[in-house]
Amino acid sequence: MPVSKAHAEWNGDVPTGTGRFTAGDGIEGGVTYKSRFEGGPGSNPEQLIAAAHATCFSMALSNALTEAGFTPQSIETDAAVTLRPVDGAPTITKIELTTVGTVPGLDEARFGEIAAQAKANCPVSRALAAVPEVSLTASLKA
Structure with a gap:
């Protein structure tokens, strides 16, 4: 298996500095205090974690569905990562995965079971097993 790599650089102090990151082919962004802690414009590490989790989960679910004998047409997953102070330190406290699948011949209950297995x-x-709360909402596209 290949080793995945990224690069980040931060310049200045945290409240007024700026950062940049790159990963893979064409993934890049800028980070500031405001983009990370105040919802300002730009990117932040938690968005990257959300993107990684949504992508990985979608692939894992597609694979689990195929192994269970179903042919997924599409899997769409959103991930929301919550950063909150815990004991005075910024901490990822919650991740919410919401996935919608288009899978012919599959009912909601079985889809939910397979999605839980994929998670x-x-x-x-x-x-991310150390995150205290990771929830999953799974449904089939009507």
């Missing part, structure tokens, strides 16, 4: 086996989910 448990997704490499990013496993890496």
Whole structure:
């Protein structure tokens, strides 16, 4: 398996400084205190975690569905990462995954079971196991 790499640079102090990151082919962005802690314009590490988790989970779910004998047409997943102070330190306290699948011949209950299995086996989910709350809402597209 390949080793995935990224690069980040921060210039200045945290309240007034700026940062940049790159990863893979064409993933890049800028980070500031405001973009990370105040909802200002720009990117932040939690968005990257959300993107990684949504992508990894979607792939894991597609694989789990295929292994269960179903052919997924599409899997769309949103991830929301919550950063809150815990004991005075910024901490990821919650991740909410919301996924919608288009899978012919599959009912909601079985889709939910397979989605829960995929959440448990997704490499990013496993890496984020220390997050106190990781929820999953799974539904089929009507």
